[in-house]
Amino acid sequence: MKDFITKIYSKRILILIDMILLNLALYVSFVLRFDTVEPWRYQFGFIPVITIIGIGSFYISNLYNRLWKYASIGELKSIVKNAAFINILFMTYTYFFQIDLPRSIPLINFMLIIFTLGGFRFALRILKDYLDHSRETQPESNVLIIGAGDAAEMIIREMHKHPELNKHIIGLIDDDPEKRNLEIHGIEVIGNRYDIPDVISNNNIDEVIIAIPSAPGSDIKEVYKLASRDSSVSVKTVPGMYEILQDEVNISQLREVKVEDLLRRDPVELKTDKISSYIEGKRVLVTGGGGSIGSELCRQVARFNPQQVIIFDIYENNAYLLQRELRERYPELNIFTAIGDVRDPDKLNYLFARFKPDVVFHAAAHKHVPLMENNPGEAVKNNIFGTRNVAMMADRYGAEKFVLISTDKAVNPTNVMGATKRVAEMVIQDFDNRSMTDFAAVRFGNVLGSCGSVVPIFKNQIAEGGPVTVTHKEVTRYFMTIPEAVQLVMQAGSISDGGEVFVLDMGEPVKIIDLARDLISLSGLEPEVDIDIEITGLRPGEKLYEELMSDSENNQATEHQRIFISNLAERPDCKLMNEIDKFCDLIDRDNNNKLIAMLKSLVKTYEPNRSNVQEVIFDEKFQQDINN
Known part of the structure; x- marks a missing residue:
């Protein structure tokens, strides 16, 4: 029976059946109108007419190009349109040849065509579905x-x-x-x-x-x-x-x-027209383009029809995979992938001179707090000098917008990573004071699923049978999904006039220990029974909780309800670049203590972790030497 139904769905058989049903519908129309079963004297002359009209209508509307075994409302609409068209042509024919025809015939015929052709197809589908279900051998x-x-x-x-x-x-x-x-x-x-x-x-x-x-x-x-x-x-x-x-x-x-x-929150309501106005048809450079935030920036920028996307990253594997993904999803998109380091001004100069990007998203940075505590020179080189290098090229080659990806750890920093990101914010504000480019920074908290973040670490610990390690029972963090954060970054770029440090609405902070319990439960296990949770103590530079503003700052609302402007109490002065240059000698001499002291002199709210730093940091003579 199933094979027989499949044969009926073939185009030739459907055409033959449709012609029969068209003539049957017209015959029944006369029967209903004249209340007699012998209207053949009217019907016989109309057989070739209604058949030719029907074939022509079905051919023009591509009725037989549809897969009728998947018939739904769309196919029914097509039949209704064909029924109307056939009867209009039929009425035109009888009028042109002055054939006396009751006006009710086309109306009755219209309804009968829908009933016969549509009913036949849907009856076949219902029968096919019934047979499919009846043949199932596996339990539902x-x-x-x-x-x-x-x-x-x-x-x-x-x-x-x-x-x-x-x-x-x-x-x-x-x-x-x-x-x-x-x-x-x-x-x-x-x-x-x-x-x-x-x-x-x-x-x-x-x-x-x-x-x-x-x-x-x-x-x-x-x-x-x-x-x-x-x-x-x-x-x-x-x-x-x-x-x-x-x-x-x-x-x-x-x-x-x-x-x-x-942890899902209300979806971001994007003002896509504003994003399009500064992305569409523009050349967009994303530094750190192969990373968690950078790659998502590239994906979402691609949706707004840019002239070109330039992916810049030091790690070629991630950049290559992203390039392949974008070319598959957006075959018409012009993509160029450059491998290099934001600490290399010559490479950046070549890149900007060649492509002259209109928009720059600067996502390249060192972000791991404990590692940067032990390697402050690398944090300074990447987060401060790297930001200054990219900002300098954006200014030199006339980029329209520059958006720095910053962090909530830049607020009242207790670690090197946060302090260097605060200096990076000051760098872009300094450039904005003297550049035609609009410079802005966007702060947000932890991003779920990013490389090296807490969620992948917890998953690995659970997969290994535990324990899951949490630094403190009360430690809390703000979390966002990667797409959510990136959408708000792009929106912030659209409303920037230059010099702002934007703060994103991160929602309510989440206890890390609760996050650990949720992940254990999602793995089908019971916290503290199947998987232990171990408290290890705060790491160097780690806070119990993060802040999006310092006590001396306040937020200014923007036109977007999830984006605010931080009114910073601490502003860069004209000596900032000269002060930053002093880092070079300290890095060359590998003097971590003095590097941290230098950071403290630039970021007044920075409170270094004393257990990890010698007392020379707080030596008054050394502070005077720095200030001089």
Whole structure:
């Protein structure tokens, strides 16, 4: 039977059946109009006419180019359009040849064509779906879908299209009481989130799908905990709005719940017209383009139709992989990948002279706090001199915008990394005072999933059986997803007039120990039972909590509700560049203590970790030598 149905879907057989159904519809129209079964005296002369009109209409509308075994509302619309067109041509024919025809005939015929042609196709599809289901040999998986919105509708539709997946949807869960007992494609809303454990228990649920991409992380976390009480149930989710961007949700995007989902916040409302105004048709350079933030900047810049994207990174493997990815996703995009170091002014001069970028996103930096505590010279060379080199070239070659990626660790820094990033902010503010280029910096906190960040470290520790190491029970951090941070960086660039240090709304800080527990639970294990959590003590330069502003700073609102301008109490003076030059001799002499003392003289709020530094830092004579 299934093979027979497949043959009917062939173009030749469909055309033959359609011609028969067209003439049958016209015949029944006369029967209904004249209340007799013998209207052949009218019908016989119309057979060639309606057949030719029908073939012509179907050919013009490409009706037979559709895969009718997947017939849906779109195909029904095509049949309605064809039915209207056929009857208009038929009426024109009878009028032109002055054939007396009751005006009700075309109207009745219009409805019958839709009924016969559409009904025939959908009947075949229903029969095919029934046969497909009846032939399944594998046991079905019982599925519960959380959410009764657009994402859930798409998933239900996809599952109905693919019976080979063996998914039996038990019902929908939604907190909106107005949706209770309503149906989507025959699937009923059977309760709210607090009914999830009972529904799972009473219906032998095998899989739960969280289909609410716009929900905040707190909701995802609660739903996940309710759904995962039974360890045998697989809990999956659709991506959040940051991940899917403009794409629709489909089955292939379903994945296991990640910690990023539990921290999810309201989607960023981008003012895309403003971003387009400074990206579209422009040459965009991203330093550190192969890194976590830099690579995402390249991906999102590519969406705004730039003239060219220049990826600049010292690590060729990441840059190469990103180049391949962008060329696959955006085959028309002009990409150039340059390997080099922001500490190399000659390389930068060559790059800027050749490409003359209009927009520069400066993401290249050393960021690991403990490593920079032990290697302050490298932090100074990369974070300060590197920033000055790139800013100098942006100024020299007339870039329109320069955006520095900064960090919340630049606020009241207690470590070398934060202090050098604060000096980097001062560098771009100094350049803005005397340049035609708009220079700005954007501060934000930790980025989930970035290379070397806490989440990948915790995952590795869990995979090895633990323990998961946390430095202090009370340590907290601000977190963002990579796409969220990058979208806000690009938006900040669009509203910059020059000289601002933008601060992003990071939401509520998260306890690292809670993050560790969530990751253990997401791995299907129980914290403190299957995986131990070990407190190791704060590392050199590490704070209990991070700040986005110092006590002497305050935030100024912008037109975007998630972006603020920090009114800095500490401003660069005209001697800044001369002061920075003094670092060179200290680096050459590998004098870490004096380097840190020099940083403290530039960043008044910097409080170095005394346990890691000799007392020479606080020697008054040395401070006077620096100031002189």
